[in-house]
Amino acid sequence: MDFESLFTQICHDLGKNGDVKEISTRFSTCTTDARRVSFVLALDPVRDCLQGPLSLAKREISTPCKSHELSTSHRVEGNNYYQKKLNWKAICSYNRSLLVGEGEALALAYANRSAVFHDTADWLHSLRDIQLAFDHGYPKNLEYKLRERQGNCWLELGHVHQAFTSFSLAKDLLEKTTTNVQQHKDKLISIISKIGKLGDVNNIGVTESMSNEAAASSIERQVIKQRTTAPELNRDSNARLPAASTSIELTDSVDRGRCLVATEDIQIGTTVIVEKALASILLEEFKESHCHHCLHWTPGPVPCHQCSQIDAIPETRTLSYLQVGFCSTLCRDEAWASYHSSECGLTDSLHRTNVGKNGLLALRTILKVGRQRIIDAHQHDEFLPAGEVYDSSDYGGTIHRLVGNSSQRSVADLFRRTVMAVYLTSFIQPYDEILAAAALRLIQSYPCNAHEISHLAVPLPGSLSSGSHFHSLQKIRLCEIAAAAMPVLSLINHSCNPNVVRVCYGDVIVVRAIRRITRGEEILDNYGYHYATHEKKERQLKLSQQYYFRCNCQPCTEDWPLYEDTLKLVNQSDMSDAINKDISDYTACSYPDVPLQQLEESARLFVGYLNALESDASIHLPVQEYSMAQEVLKHCWALSATLSPHLAVVVEVTVSKKINKTPFDGTDEYPTHSLLANYLCPEMNLN
Numbered sequence: 115m116d117f118e119s120l121f122t123q124i125c126h127d128l129g130k131n132g133d134v135k136e137i138s139t140r141f142s143t144c145t146t147d148a149r150r151v152s153f154v155l156a157l158d159p160v161r162d163c164l165q166g167p168l169s170l171a172k173r174e175i176s177t178p179c180k181s182h183e184l185s186t187s188h189r190v191e192g193n194n195y196y197q198k199k200l201n202w203k204a205i206c207s208y209n210r211s212l213l214v215g216e217g218e219a220l221a222l223a224y225a226n227r228s229a230v231f232h233d234t235a236d237w238l239h240s241l242r243d244i245q246l247a248f249d250h251g252y253p254k255n256l257e258y259k260l261r262e263r264q265g266n267c268w269l270e271l272g273h274v275h276q277a278f279t280s281f282s283l284a285k286d287l288l289e290k291t292t293t294n295v296q297q298h299k300d301k302l303i304s305i306i307s308k309i310g311k312l313g314d315v316n317n318i319g320v321t322e323s324m325s326n327e328a329a330a331s332s333i334e335r336q337v338i339k340q341r342t343t344a345p346e347l348n349r350d351s352n353a354r355l356p357a358a359s360t361s362i363e364l365t366d367s368v369d370r371g372r373c374l375v376a377t378e379d380i381q382i383g384t385t386v387i388v389e390k391a392l393a394s395i396l397l398e399e400f401k402e403s404h405c406h407h408c409l410h411w412t413p414g415p416v417p418c419h420q421c422s423q424i425d426a427i428p429e430t431r432t433l434s435y436l437q438v439g440f441c442s443t444l445c446r447d448e449a450w451a452s453y454h455s456s457e458c459g460l461t462d463s464l465h466r467t468n469v470g471k472n473g474l475l476a477l478r479t480i481l482k483v484g485r486q487r488i489i490d491a492h493q494h495d496e497f498l499p500a501g502e503v504y505d506s507s508d509y510g511g512t513i514h515r516l517v518g519n520s521s522q523r524s525v526a527d528l529f530r531r532t533v534m535a536v537y538l539t540s541f542i543q544p545y546d547e548i549l550a551a552a553a554l555r556l557i558q559s560y561p562c563n564a565h566e567i568s569h570l571a572v573p574l575p576g577s578l579s580s581g582s583h584f585h586s587l588q589k590i591r592l593c594e595i596a597a598a599a600m601p602v603l604s605l606i607n608h609s610c611n612p613n614v615v616r617v618c619y620g621d622v623i624v625v626r627a628i629r630r631i632t633r634g635e636e637i638l639d640n641y642g643y644h645y646a647t648h649e650k651k652e653r654q655l656k657l658s659q660q661y662y663f664r665c666n667c668q669p670c671t672e673d674w675p676l677y678e679d680t681l682k683l684v685n686q687s688d689m690s691d692a693i694n695k696d697i698s699d700y701t702a703c704s705y706p707d708v709p710l711q712q713l714e715e716s717a718r719l720f721v722g723y724l725n726a727l728e729s730d731a732s733i734h735l736p737v738q739e740y741s742m743a744q745e746v747l748k749h750c751w752a753l754s755a756t757l758s759p760h761l762a763v764v765v766e767v768t769v770s771k772k773i774n775k776t777p778f779d780g781t782d783e784y785p786t787h788s789l790l791a792n793y794l795c796p797e798m799n800l801n
C-alpha cells in the first residue's frame with residue numbers, strides 16, 4: 115500500500131469512529147515532534163494500517179531471489195546485441211543479467227560486459243569486469259579468453275608487466291588444453307606473438323607485476339578517478355565552516371535567520387563553497403545509470419551483493435528489478451557499511467510508498483546518522499553555541515537544526531507528516547518513537563532545505579544542427595537525478611537575482627559567484643524562482659507558500675521585468691554585438707564533443723563580459739546581454755561538471771530516460787534549485 119492509500123484509509127477509519135474533530139483538537143496541543151509521534155502511534159487505526167506494509171517489507175527482505183534463468187536470458191539478449199555491434203544495448207542487457215545473476219551466471223555477465231568495454235576502448239571498466247568475473251567463479255576452461263583480454267587492456271593502459279603476466283597466463287592455460295581445435299591453436303599463436311612483441315619485459319622480469327589484490331584496488335582507484343572532480347575552494351577552508359572558504363562567514367540577520375556573508379570582495383567565478391552531501395537519494399529513474407552512493411554516472415554498475423534481484427510484486431504479478439548499482443566496489447562497500455545494510459531489500463518497497471523525495475531522503479539521513487547520534491542531537495539544545503564548528507558531516511549541529519517552519523504549519527499538514535514519519539520509519543524499526551520524531555523533523559525541514567542534484571543531459575550528436583542558438587541551448591538541459599541534504603548550502607538565503615550558482619559533481623555541490631560580491635554583502639542563492647523567468651506575483655506566492663517568507667530583493671522591490679521585456683544595451687552596440695556573437699558561437703559548438711579547455715575559455719570570456727558590464731556605471735541592470743552572459747556562464751560550468759570520458763554514452767542514456775517527476779509530499783513543492791529554472795528566454799523553457 116502506498117502512503118496516499120494508507121493515509122486515506124487511516125482518515126477513513128478515524129472518521130468512521132466519529133473521532134476526527136476530537137483527535138484534531140488533541141493533536142493540535144502537541145507542541146513537539148516527539149509528542150506528535152507518540153500521539154499518532156497510540157491511535158488504533160494507525161497501528162492497524164501499519165501492519166500490511168510492514169509484513170510485506172519483511173517478506174521482501176527475507177526472500178532474496180536471484181535468478182540463474184533470467185540472468186542467462188538477459189545475457190543471451192546482450193550477446194545478440196553485441197554481435198550486431200549495438201554496444202550500448204548490449205551493456206544494458208548485461209547490466210540486467212548481472213543484477214539478477216549469482217555464481218557462474220554473474221561471472222559470465224561480467225565477462226561478457228568486459229568484452230563490450232574492451233571493444234569500445236574503455237580499458238578500465240573492462241579490466242574491472244574481468245576481475246569481478248574471476249572473483250565470482252568464471253569457468254576455468256574459458257579463462258584464457260579473459261586473460262588475453264586482460265593483457266590487451268593492461269597494455270593499452272601502459273602496464274607492460276601486467277600485460278605480460280596476463281598473456282603468459284593465457285598462453286599457459288591454452289597450452290594445457292587437450293583439445294585440438296584449430297581456433298585454440300590460432301589463439302595460442304596470436305598470444306605467443308603478443309608476448310614476443312613485449313620482448314624486453316622478459317629481461318626486466320615479471321616480478322614487478324602487481325599482486326592480484328593490488329591490481330584490483332588500483333583498477334578501482336582509477337575508475338573512481340575518472341569521475342569529474344570539483345574545483346577547490348578559492349582560499350583556505352574556513353575554520354568554523356569547513357566546507358566554505360575564508361571569503362565568507364556565518365552570521366545571524368535580524369529578519370531572515372542565519373545567513374552567509376562575504377568577508378572580502380569576491381570576484382565572478384570564485385568558488386566559495388565545496389560541500390559533500392550529508393545524505394542523498396538517487397531518483398528511481400536513474401538507478402540503472404548512476405551510482406546509488408556517490409551519484410556519479412557509471413557505464414557499468416556493480417550490483418549490491420544481496421538486493422539487486424528480481425522481485426515478484428504480488429498485487430500486479432509483474433516482475434520488477436530491485437536495482438541498486440554502484441560505480442565501484444568501493445562505493446558499494448562504503449554504502450553497505452554506512453546505511454545500505456539497513457535498507458537492503460527495501461529500496462523498491464520504499465519507492466513504491468510514493469512518499470516523494472523528501473520522505474525518502476529523511477529516512478536515508480536517519481539510516482546514515484544512526485540512532486545514537488539522533489539521541490545525542492535531541493539532548494543538546496537548539497542553537498549553535500558561539501564558536502562551534504558548523505561541519506557538513508555533523509548531524510546534531512547542522513541538519514537537526516534546520517528551519518522546519520512547524521509553527522506555521524496547519525494541524526492537517528502536521529498530522530499528515532507525522533503519519534508519514536511513523537510509516538516510513540516502520541520499515542526499519544517499527545514503532546520507534548525516537549526515529550519517527552527525527553524523521554518528522556526532517557520531513558518538515560527538507561521542503562525548504564533539501565537540494566536538487568542535477569546533471570546536464572546533452573542530446574545525441576548531430577541532433578543540434580538546426581535551429582537558433584537559444585534553441586540549441588534549450589536542448590542541453592539539466593535534469594534532476596537526486597536529492598541531497600547539504601547543511602552549509604542550507605544556510606544561504608534567497609534572492610530573485612542571486613549572486614551565486616550551484617554546480618553539481620556527483621554528491622558534491624560547488625557554489626560559485628555569478629556576480630561580483632562586495633565585502634559585507636550577503637551570499638544569495640535562487641530557490642527556483644528567478645526574476646527573469648517568473649512574474650513577481652508568482653515568485654512571492656511560491657516563496658511564501660513553500661519557504662514562509664516575503665521576498666524583499668531588488669527585483670521584487672523595483673519590480674524588474676521578465677527577460678523578454680528587459681531592455682537591451684543602449685549606446686553600447688559594440689559590446690552588445692560582441693556578446694551576442696560569442697553566445698552564438700558557444701551555442702554552435704558540436705556537443706557533446708566540446709573539449710573541456712574550450713569550455714574553460716568560454717567561461718573566462720563570459721566572466722570578462724560580466725565584469726565589463728558591472729564596471730560600467732552607465733549600465734543599469736537588468737539588461738538582456740547581462741542576463742544572457744550569466745546564463746551561458748552557468749551553462750559552461752554545468753557542462754564542465756558533467757563532462758567525462760564517457761560523455762557520449764551519458765548523453766545517450768540521459769536523453770533516453772523518461773523523466774517522471776515523483777509525486778510530492780503535501781502541498782510543498784520541492785525547491786527547484788536548478789539552472790533550469792533560470793534559463794532566461796521564453797523559448798528556452800523546457801516544459
Ligand SMILES: C[S@@+](CC[C@H](N)C(=O)[O-])C[C@H]1O[C@@H](n2cnc3c(N)ncnc32)[C@H](O)[C@@H]1O
Nearest residue numbers: 370371372517562563604605606607608661663
Ligand atoms: C534554506 S533556509 C536558509 C537559512 C535560514 N535563514 C536559516 O536560518 O536556517 C530557508 C529559510 O530561510 C529564510 N529565508 C530565506 N531567504 C529569505 C529572504 N530572502 N528573506 C527572508 N527570509 C528568508 C526563510 O525562513 C526560509 O524558509
